[in-house]
Amino acid sequence: DADVTQTPRNRITKTGKRIMLECSQTKGHDRMYWYRQDPGLGLRLIYYSFDVKDINKGEISDGYSVSRQAQAKFSLSLESAIPNQTALYFCATSVGQGAVGYTFGSGTRLTVV
Amino acid sequence: AQRVTQPEKLLSVFKGAPVELKCNYSYSGSPELFWYVQYSRQRLQLLLRHISRESIKGFTADLNKGETSFHLKKPFAQEEDSAMYYCALSGLKGDKLIFGTGTRLQVFP
Numbered sequence: 001d002a003d004v005t006q007t008p009r010n011r012i013t014k015t016g017k018r019i020m021l022e023c024s025q026t027k028g029h030d031r032m033y034w035y036r037q038d039p040g041l042g043l044r045l046i047y048y049s050f051d052v053k054d055i056n057k058g059e060i061s062d063g064y065s066v067s068r069q070a071q072a073k074f075s076l077s078l079e080s081a082i083p084n085q086t087a088l089y090f091c092a093t094s095v096g097q098g099a100v101g102y103t104f105g106s107g108t109r110l111t112v113v
Numbered sequence: 114a115q116r117v118t119q120p121e122k123l124l125s126v127f128k129g130a131p132v133e134l135k136c137n138y139s140y141s142g143s144p145e146l147f148w149y150v151q152y153s154r155q156r157l158q159l160l161l162r163h164i165s166r167e168s169i170k171g172f173t174a175d176l177n178k179g180e181t182s183f184h185l186k187k188p189f190a191q192e193e194d195s196a197m198y199y200c201a202l203s204g205l206k207g208d209k210l211i212f213g214t215g216t217r218l219q220v221f222p
Contacts, residue, residue, distance in 0.1 A: 033209065040122060042199060042214035043157075058209070090157070092210075102210060104157040 003027070006091050006105035013081050013112055021076045021108045023091030029103070031094045032074035034058075034066060036087040037107070043090065049074055081112040115140050117200050117213035125219040126190050134185040134216045136174075136200030144202040146176055146183040147210070151197040160185075160198070170194070190220045 004025045013019050023032065030051050035043040035058075045058030047066040055066060063085060067075045078085055091105040118137045126132055138144060148160040161169045163176040163183060174185045183200060200213040 035212075040214060042119075043212040045209055045211070048209050092157075094210075102159065106156045 004091055004093055004103050004105040006089075006108050008108060009106065010109045011111070013110070015082055015112055017081050019078045019081055019110070021078075021089055021091075021110070023074045023076070023105055025072050025074075025091075025093045025103075027093050027103055028071075029093035029095055030071065032068065033092040033094070034064075034074070034076045035090045035092065036060070036085075037090060038087050046076065046089075078110075078112075081110075083112045086110060086112045115144075115202065115211050117202055117211055119198075119200055119213035119216050121216045122214070123217045123219065125221065127221050128192055129189050132185075132187045132190045132194070132218065132220075134198050134200075134218065136183045136185065136213060138181050138183065138200070138202050140181075140202055140204075142204060144204060146174070147201045147203075148172070148174055148183075148185050149199040149201055149212075151199070151215075153196070157199065190218075192220045192222055194218060195220045 007022045033048040034046040037043050044060050046060055046064050047058050049055050049068045052068050065077045089108045092102050094102045116139045120135055146163040149157045150160045151157045172185055172187045174183050176183050197215050197217050199215045201210045203210050
Protein backbone atom coordinates (compact mmCIF):
# COMPACT_ATOMS: atom_id res chain seq x y z
CA ASP A 1 0.00 0.00 0.00
CA ALA A 2 1.12 3.54 -0.67
CA ASP A 3 2.37 5.00 2.54
CA VAL A 4 4.30 7.64 4.43
CA THR A 5 7.41 6.33 6.17
CA GLN A 6 9.39 8.09 8.85
CA THR A 7 12.85 7.17 10.05
CA PRO A 8 14.01 6.73 12.71
CA ARG A 9 11.03 5.70 14.85
CA ASN A 10 12.80 6.65 18.04
CA ARG A 11 15.94 8.66 18.69
CA ILE A 12 17.76 9.91 21.73
CA THR A 13 20.34 12.59 21.13
CA LYS A 14 22.43 14.96 23.16
CA THR A 15 22.03 18.70 23.43
CA GLY A 16 23.95 20.47 20.69
CA LYS A 17 23.99 17.56 18.26
CA ARG A 18 22.71 17.82 14.73
CA ILE A 19 19.99 15.39 13.85
CA MET A 20 17.96 14.67 10.74
CA LEU A 21 14.52 13.10 10.62
CA GLU A 22 13.53 11.64 7.31
CA CYS A 23 10.21 11.20 5.61
CA SER A 24 9.51 9.38 2.39
CA GLN A 25 6.22 8.70 0.67
CA THR A 26 4.87 6.49 -2.04
CA LYS A 27 1.53 8.29 -2.21
CA GLY A 28 2.56 10.43 -5.16
CA HIS A 29 1.45 13.54 -3.25
CA ASP A 30 2.99 16.90 -4.01
CA ARG A 31 2.47 18.42 -0.58
CA MET A 32 4.45 17.43 2.48
CA TYR A 33 4.45 18.71 6.04
CA TRP A 34 6.32 18.41 9.32
CA TYR A 35 4.42 18.73 12.59
CA ARG A 36 5.46 18.27 16.17
CA GLN A 37 3.09 16.94 18.79
CA ASP A 38 3.38 17.93 22.43
CA PRO A 39 0.99 17.02 25.26
CA GLY A 40 -1.50 19.79 25.77
CA LEU A 41 -0.33 21.67 22.69
CA GLY A 42 -1.61 19.41 19.96
CA LEU A 43 0.09 19.37 16.58
CA ARG A 44 1.96 22.45 15.47
CA LEU A 45 3.25 22.99 11.96
CA ILE A 46 7.01 23.35 11.59
CA TYR A 47 7.53 23.51 7.81
CA TYR A 48 5.60 22.60 4.72
CA SER A 49 6.32 22.16 1.04
CA PHE A 50 3.83 22.28 -1.81
CA ASP A 51 6.33 21.02 -4.36
CA VAL A 52 10.06 20.40 -4.68
CA LYS A 53 10.87 24.07 -5.21
CA ASP A 54 8.45 25.42 -2.62
CA ILE A 55 9.37 25.48 1.08
CA ASN A 56 7.41 27.44 3.66
CA LYS A 57 7.81 28.10 7.37
CA GLY A 58 5.08 27.02 9.71
CA GLU A 59 4.24 28.47 13.07
CA ILE A 60 7.26 27.08 14.94
CA SER A 61 10.14 26.90 12.46
CA ASP A 62 12.85 28.41 14.68
CA GLY A 63 15.58 25.88 15.37
CA TYR A 64 14.56 23.69 12.45
CA SER A 65 15.40 23.45 8.77
CA VAL A 66 14.08 21.24 5.99
CA SER A 67 15.12 19.84 2.67
CA ARG A 68 12.84 18.59 -0.09
CA GLN A 69 15.19 16.32 -1.97
CA ALA A 70 12.54 14.95 -4.30
CA GLN A 71 8.79 14.79 -4.55
CA ALA A 72 8.89 11.73 -2.32
CA LYS A 73 11.36 12.91 0.32
CA PHE A 74 11.14 15.67 2.91
CA SER A 75 13.73 15.82 5.69
CA LEU A 76 13.65 17.81 8.90
CA SER A 77 16.89 18.86 10.56
CA LEU A 78 17.65 20.14 14.01
CA GLU A 79 20.98 21.92 13.59
CA SER A 80 21.74 22.05 17.30
CA ALA A 81 19.23 20.08 19.30
CA ILE A 82 17.94 21.42 22.61
CA PRO A 83 15.85 19.67 25.28
CA ASN A 84 12.63 21.57 24.52
CA GLN A 85 12.70 20.00 21.06
CA THR A 86 11.88 16.70 22.72
CA ALA A 87 8.58 15.75 21.09
CA LEU A 88 6.81 13.40 18.73
CA TYR A 89 7.36 14.50 15.14
CA PHE A 90 4.94 13.67 12.36
CA CYS A 91 5.37 13.92 8.65
CA ALA A 92 2.25 14.20 6.52
CA THR A 93 1.39 14.39 2.85
CA SER A 94 -1.64 15.64 1.00
CA VAL A 95 -3.02 15.93 -2.50
CA GLY A 96 -3.03 19.28 -4.20
CA GLN A 97 -6.72 20.10 -3.93
CA GLY A 98 -7.89 20.94 -0.47
CA ALA A 99 -6.68 19.34 2.71
CA VAL A 100 -8.44 16.14 1.81
CA GLY A 101 -6.32 13.07 1.74
CA TYR A 102 -3.87 14.01 4.43
CA THR A 103 -1.82 10.94 5.27
CA PHE A 104 0.34 10.89 8.35
CA GLY A 105 3.46 8.90 9.05
CA SER A 106 3.81 6.85 12.20
CA GLY A 107 5.89 9.48 13.90
CA THR A 108 9.43 9.87 15.24
CA ARG A 109 9.84 10.14 18.97
CA LEU A 110 12.81 12.40 19.61
CA THR A 111 14.36 12.87 23.02
CA VAL A 112 17.06 15.48 23.54
CA VAL A 113 19.05 14.98 26.75
CA ALA B 114 -6.01 34.85 13.05
CA GLN B 115 -6.63 31.23 12.24
CA ARG B 116 -7.22 29.20 15.35
CA VAL B 117 -8.87 26.01 16.52
CA THR B 118 -9.91 25.72 20.15
CA GLN B 119 -10.70 22.49 21.93
CA PRO B 120 -11.54 23.51 25.48
CA GLU B 121 -11.48 20.05 27.04
CA LYS B 122 -8.18 18.22 27.48
CA LEU B 123 -9.90 15.14 28.83
CA LEU B 124 -13.41 13.82 28.57
CA SER B 125 -14.37 10.72 30.52
CA VAL B 126 -17.64 8.88 30.05
CA PHE B 127 -19.07 5.44 30.65
CA LYS B 128 -19.88 3.05 27.85
CA GLY B 129 -23.26 3.81 26.35
CA ALA B 130 -23.26 7.46 27.39
CA PRO B 131 -23.52 10.26 24.84
CA VAL B 132 -20.34 12.07 23.88
CA GLU B 133 -19.75 15.60 22.64
CA LEU B 134 -16.25 16.86 21.96
CA LYS B 135 -16.23 20.60 21.52
CA CYS B 136 -14.41 22.49 18.80
CA ASN B 137 -14.56 26.20 18.05
CA TYR B 138 -12.64 27.98 15.35
CA SER B 139 -11.71 31.39 14.10
CA TYR B 140 -10.96 31.94 10.44
CA SER B 141 -11.36 34.87 8.07
CA GLY B 142 -13.18 33.18 5.26
CA SER B 143 -14.80 29.83 4.70
CA PRO B 144 -12.74 27.05 6.19
CA GLU B 145 -12.97 23.35 5.76
CA LEU B 146 -13.27 21.52 9.09
CA PHE B 147 -12.04 18.09 10.01
CA TRP B 148 -11.90 15.69 12.91
CA TYR B 149 -8.86 13.45 13.23
CA VAL B 150 -8.46 10.55 15.64
CA GLN B 151 -5.32 9.03 17.07
CA TYR B 152 -5.68 5.66 18.76
CA SER B 153 -3.00 4.56 21.19
CA ARG B 154 0.37 4.20 19.46
CA GLN B 155 -1.11 4.76 16.02
CA ARG B 156 -0.86 7.51 13.48
CA LEU B 157 -3.51 10.16 13.02
CA GLN B 158 -6.43 9.17 10.86
CA LEU B 159 -9.14 11.26 9.32
CA LEU B 160 -12.43 10.63 11.09
CA LEU B 161 -14.67 12.96 9.16
CA ARG B 162 -14.88 16.27 7.32
CA HIS B 163 -17.73 18.70 7.32
CA ILE B 164 -18.14 18.85 3.55
CA SER B 165 -18.95 15.18 3.24
CA ARG B 166 -21.53 15.28 6.07
CA GLU B 167 -21.04 11.59 6.65
CA SER B 168 -21.14 9.53 9.81
CA ILE B 169 -18.09 7.46 10.64
CA LYS B 170 -18.11 4.92 13.46
CA GLY B 171 -21.30 6.53 14.72
CA PHE B 172 -19.71 9.98 15.01
CA THR B 173 -21.22 13.05 13.42
CA ALA B 174 -20.24 16.71 13.38
CA ASP B 175 -22.21 19.69 12.15
CA LEU B 176 -20.63 22.94 11.15
CA ASN B 177 -22.33 25.88 12.86
CA LYS B 178 -21.06 29.00 11.15
CA GLY B 179 -22.97 31.31 13.47
CA GLU B 180 -21.28 29.87 16.53
CA THR B 181 -18.09 28.98 14.62
CA SER B 182 -18.26 25.50 16.05
CA PHE B 183 -17.77 21.99 14.78
CA HIS B 184 -18.56 19.75 17.73
CA LEU B 185 -18.13 15.99 17.42
CA LYS B 186 -20.97 13.86 18.74
CA LYS B 187 -21.81 10.24 19.28
CA PRO B 188 -25.02 9.09 20.96
CA PHE B 189 -23.61 5.96 22.59
CA ALA B 190 -19.90 5.77 23.36
CA GLN B 191 -17.99 2.50 23.05
CA GLU B 192 -14.79 1.50 24.80
CA GLU B 193 -12.99 1.34 21.48
CA ASP B 194 -13.69 5.05 21.00
CA SER B 195 -11.06 5.83 23.62
CA ALA B 196 -8.47 7.89 21.77
CA MET B 197 -7.13 11.37 21.18
CA TYR B 198 -9.34 13.53 19.00
CA TYR B 199 -8.15 16.57 17.10
CA CYS B 200 -10.25 19.17 15.39
CA ALA B 201 -8.55 20.86 12.44
CA LEU B 202 -9.24 23.41 9.75
CA SER B 203 -7.85 24.45 6.42
CA GLY B 204 -8.76 27.06 3.86
CA LEU B 205 -10.88 25.95 0.95
CA LYS B 206 -7.90 26.46 -1.35
CA GLY B 207 -6.23 23.55 0.33
CA ASP B 208 -3.92 25.38 2.60
CA LYS B 209 -2.14 23.70 5.47
CA LEU B 210 -4.07 22.05 8.28
CA ILE B 211 -4.26 23.87 11.59
CA PHE B 212 -4.96 21.66 14.59
CA GLY B 213 -6.52 22.21 17.95
CA THR B 214 -4.82 21.03 21.10
CA GLY B 215 -6.79 17.81 21.19
CA THR B 216 -9.20 16.12 23.56
CA ARG B 217 -8.51 12.75 25.07
CA LEU B 218 -11.68 10.66 25.26
CA GLN B 219 -11.75 7.91 27.85
CA VAL B 220 -14.67 5.50 27.73
CA PHE B 221 -14.99 3.33 30.81
CA PRO B 222 -16.76 -0.05 30.80
